[in-house]
Amino acid sequence: MFQKTLEEALLLLRKRLCDPDFIFSVFSDSPDSNYSKLKFILASSVTEACNNSVLLLGPRGCGKIAVLDLVLQDLLKEYPDMISVIKLNGLLHCDDNCALKEIARQLCIEHELMFSKMASSDDNTEFMIAMLRECGLAHKTVVFVLDEFDLFAQGKQRLLYSLLDAMQSVSSQAVVIGVSCRLDADQLLEKRVRSRFSHRKILFLPPEKDDLQRLLKHILLLPIDSSLPQDFVTGFNSRVSNILADKRFNEITDKIIESDSTVSNFVRFLFSAVSCIDLKSGYMTLENFKSALSTIHRQPKLDCLKDCSILELYIMVCMKRLEVKEQTSYNFNSVMKEYTIIQDSSQTVDNYSRNVCLRAFEHLLDRQLIQFADRGHNQFIEFRPVKLLMSHFQLHQALKSNRSCPPILLKLMEK
Amino acid sequence: MSKEENPQVTRRTTRLSSSSSTPNAIESPTKSINLPPLTLRNLVFEEKEPLTFDGLISSLPGRRNQILEILRLLGPVNCPLSPLFVYGGASTGKTSTVLQVFRHLNRPFVYSSCRTCYNARQLFDNILNQLLLHRKSEKNGYSSAKKCEKQADFVNYLKEALIGVVDGLKGSKKFEGCVNGNMVYLIFDSLELVRDWDKSGTILPLLFKLHDILKFPDLGLVFISSSSFDTYDSDTGLVDPIPVYFPDYTEDGLRQIFLRNESNPKLRSAFLDVVLKPFCRVTRRLDELSTALAPLFTKYCEPLEDLDIIPNEEMKRKLFDCLKPHIGPALNGIFRVTSQSSVEAGVKNNLKRKNTLKFFGNDSVEDIDFHMSTSAKYLLISAFLASRNPATLDASFFDSTGGSANQKRKRKSSEKSRDLKEASEQELFMKGPGTFPLERLLAIYQCISSSEEYSLENDEDSKENTGLDGDFGENSLMSNILLQVSSLCSASFITKGGSCPLEGSTRYRSTVSEDMALKVARSLKFPLSKYLYRR
Missing domain, CATH: 3.40.50.300 (P-loop containing nucleotide triphosphate hydrolases)
Known part of the structure; x- marks a missing residue:
């Protein structure tokens, strides 16, 4: 019985979130x-x-x-x-x-x-x-x-x-x-x-903070005069009001607003939060909003960097070193030269053949962490100039957060 | 790859090919007539028993969190959905996960991949055909349900079709139990390819805005892409969908996948203990790992007589010792298609490298492993030389007093300053092989083949003398040489470049690496290094 009530409530909330007419009707009265x-x-x-x-x-x-x-x-x-x-x-x-x-x-x-x-x-x-x-x-x-x-x-x-x-x-x-x-x-x-x-x-401008507060109440509070049981609605609404008054919740919304304060971004965040509601307990919690924040606030470049294998990291570090050396343009061959110099000077286990490195290089291209700097198409990959698509700081961050990253790589990065 | 293949993937292909493409019908024309008309039931996986939740989780090891996230976002039956954007690297199970989830939920969906539908029109046709339950057949001349070339038409037809489908789902009770809910989901796979289509500037914003344009609450959109949303850009911005990220498999996830459907998991896991870690340093992509590991595993099992054996510590060590010499070459090779014997030869060669280094000339591995006619080999070498050497030096290399000119040149280059040499080396690195016109290729070809003839006449022992006489008669520049050039082009040993703005003729470029050229030259006993300009 409770399950059914909850599903009905969820359906109502999601319907509201997917209906722009309902969302913007809150701003119509002034x-x-x-x-x-x-x-x-x-x-x-x-x-x-x-x-x-x-x-x-x-x-x-x-x-x-x-x-x-x-x-x-x-x-x-x-x-x-x-x-x-x-x-x-x-x-x-x-x-x-x-x-x-x-x-x-x-x-x-x-x-x-x-x-x-x-x-x-x-x-x-x-x-x-x-x-x-x-x-x-x-x-x-x-x-x-x-x-x-x-x-x-x-x-x-x-x-x-x-x-x-x-x-x-x-x-x-x-x-x-x-x-x-x-x-x-x-x-x-x-x-x-x-x-x-x-x-x-x-x-049309992104709404102010008080307007967003009004929007939150407008969307998340369940209507009292509905088919839903009265006690469930009051319980749900009081919990939502508690969360809205919470200081930690305000921090979360501030983070959302800082990056993008448009209504659609906010609604996306709420949709994600509503979809996180646990069907067993049945009420919204602060945790829902926290996990919604983490799904909406993704950093695709860092995610991508976290997925890279050691060899791919080596190649990017080599590229970074070339950039620091102020080499105006470089390509796979120059990266490979740098890579062999590193491998020769410090005998690591990660000394791979040129073909394998080329494949790793292609993976990086696939992941869009690096990109060709020219528009030519009739050249071979090895000779086309490339560039890194992330800042050196991001790369350093990713290396530090990668647990399997060999220490020598960090040292090479910092030098 | 056999572990990756699961029955539902093949199911998907059959399902799609029956509704959208035609290969089945071509194979057996009689069969196509007997196919029953499509019903709304065809929009779900046609199965008696839907996949259970446990089945779903266990069928995709390492993807538990992603499955839960997608299930959560899709929500209970008949929940409206704001568009989802599923992304993650190649072979991280995005498509299989999404499809398996729909198999579990048993909700109607339309799957179309932007890889098979290679332009906007194909994509539109495919979606409409599936929604309108239209099957291309002999009767309708393999035509699509609607002719739609413009995006405006597509949106209108799509709306009509969706209304039809949803009314059908809502209206009749007969789908109850086999189709869940009356939401229709459109799944767009490989969306990243759309960026390279013509007019992608309007199609991508349209797809991302489709939800707002249609204003159809019973429609769910799921986009699957291998690159993240920030790599899609448009002049005036896009409407952001809700992202779902698929990270690469962890080492544990990979192990679970490789252990699936394994007859002897103990043995397999002992093998994985040894190889998985070093291979994961190179790549964590499932498709590449499985091709690399499959031959190694057979190698690993070779000393064993009984494959059902449960290995103890001592045996594991012994097996590892046998495998050890094979791991290195496998790590450094990519996509080895060659048979077992050549891998073996490679290993032997590695072991005996020190001995064979001195007289590499008669080493069997150094040979090229495919057949090529002698004239083609010469052409290959000429192309290589034409690409590497500056055109101005051709005369000094190939005139009748070739040897002495070579000496002079060497002295000259040693006089050059070190800086200049480095700069030119850098240039070679950056620019790659040069281009050349066909005439130059043929001239060099004639020079080296004729000089070779001359040297061969002196050399009585040469076995290839007879063969060469046939190829290089007086009229060696016959049409068959041009034919050889074109076949080398189509085998992409030589690529055709753009035409030179001054001369107007097509320019060619050799794609062969130096190692390869040396190998070919060695097989001809041709002194390639003598002709190669060393900066």
Whole structure:
């Protein structure tokens, strides 16, 4: 019985964490939030029947699309049959023909028309303009959402031009919303496009610390009026509140915020923590958050260095020595020369043949700990110049933490 | 490698080949007609008994923590999942672990590897075919379910297909018991290869953003990659998935793997005690270790009459003494395909090195171990010389008074300052073998083969005299020589480089190492060192 309750609770938590709409609804109530600003702009263009355009800018994972979706959902409820939404994504539709086709397709679905796959790009443009006029006459606002807006600004920007140009006419009634993580997105536009674009921008920033605190409560506390048993919910919630008040927990969240304070990063951390909940005890503990921190906060280079065999470490130390000697470029042959010098001067057990060293060298290339410094492809591996992809400090750190590392190697590293 | 192979891996290949590729159908056309239509049941491993948890853990030794982590992140049935990024070095069991976990959970998934689907279109087709339960067959002309070339089309079709599958899973009760839950998981294997595709600039962000673009809560994404997330880069950043790291196997893990399915574990573990440690210093990659250890183990067992014997201390020591001389060469060799006899010869050679050093000429191991015609050998040597020697010195090397010019050159080079010599040595190190046009190769070839003819005429004892006469008649530059050049090219003894901007002709480069060239020269009794320019 308890097991079932717990699974239900977990399902609820995970559903919340995977649903950006739920996460960002916490920020929607304050009057000066992005949600209110955006809603005001859109609502006024719907009621006043005018054309508009706006850019939503901000780093990835700050909820641009999520907030926009919330606003659109609300508006669709408030003004039914007065809005139709067309969604495009720069990753998918950066090609003009493709974008026009997609617009025509979505317009057809929206207005229950037949969509012809064979229609040419010209037909689609004509259709779009005709539809815009019709919608304008019917006092229906068409909202174009262009995600990854910067990608639409590549090439000739024909799509942007034809969209914005169509909006210049009195009869149309449309809103273009560009969403981009490039803060200079409006600078990418051509002059003819830019002059038709209203320079409204809404900036999305990573949340402050108190906001994150609110977010935590919003996500982790179970609702009291749910199908879950009352005593379980109160028990769970009191534990969560205890953890949230804990000083050690604050240290953990500080670490997360220091590296990346976007909401999506935080949500990923919470997802990992929720997935760590032990199904037997059933409540969240501080340990869950600690282990989540360690999974999210990985240092791939150090992990990779820890996995290296002794021979691979030798090769990297040789490369480091060459770099210290200020040899501008070096390749496998020079590394091998250094390696044989080391092996000759101090008879170690790790004296291997050239072929074996070459294989270890290739492993390092596979692991992306080293990389070719040139772009040529017709040369052999032995002769192509290479470089280390980590700092000397990282290498030293890895050698020190490696228990099987021979002491001579450390000495060579430090010299 | 036999220990690595487990039944479920072969199962996976058959499962995939039945749904996506066609080799079965080609083999037996009648069979393809009789195949039953695919159902949603084909999205899970088709087994009566799902893998138990203990079975899962024991089938993948050394991967317990990773299995637990993946299971935790996947969560109970019907849990939404934010995208997972499984990464770790080569042969650390990423793919097998993920697939085994799905076999254990018995949840529907679509596996597609970016290695077999070598471009975006193949990948899209493969995923859609599996989701739409489409099988390429004779009836539909081996075509795919949907034609999708653009990413936009793919996303639309994918959404349709996912809705279809999930509705099917939710709607009917008949899958209960054999399919768990109504989440569909897409598994992308070998994702690191996508970075080298054309248009990878848009495909990778699309794949990582797929979850947000589709907004489909019943979809789980699992990416498997051999390189970490920080090596993927895009202009405007990517959405980070949740990382799951697979470290290399530890020595204990390797031992457990090598002891699996072993008839005589005691003997095996005695063997591993001896060899595993030194080999782990070189590499901890399972695939390489298993190829290196397999011949050594047969060697180890050779003195034993009864393979089921449980070795005691004394015997272990004796076996180790027998094995000892073989370990060194095995450590220093890579991927030895040659038969047992040549390994033996190599060992003998190592033992007798001191004796044979003086007259290495008649040592059998120094011979090249493949057949090559005499003219090909000469071509190989000419290519080697053309790559190593500067073109300006060709005249002095190959004119009729070859010997005296050689002397002069030697004196000249000794006059050079030490610094210059070092610098040029460095240059050779950095630049590698030089390139040369075909004409130069043929000229050198003609010189050395004709001078050889001359010397052979003097040398009455030569056995190869008759053979050479056939090859080097008056018109030695016949088409068959050009044919030889092209076959050397395709055997990659010589590589074709880019064309020279001034002359416009294709330039060649010899890839042969000096040891190899010396071996070939020795087999021809050709004095290679006399012609080689020593800096």
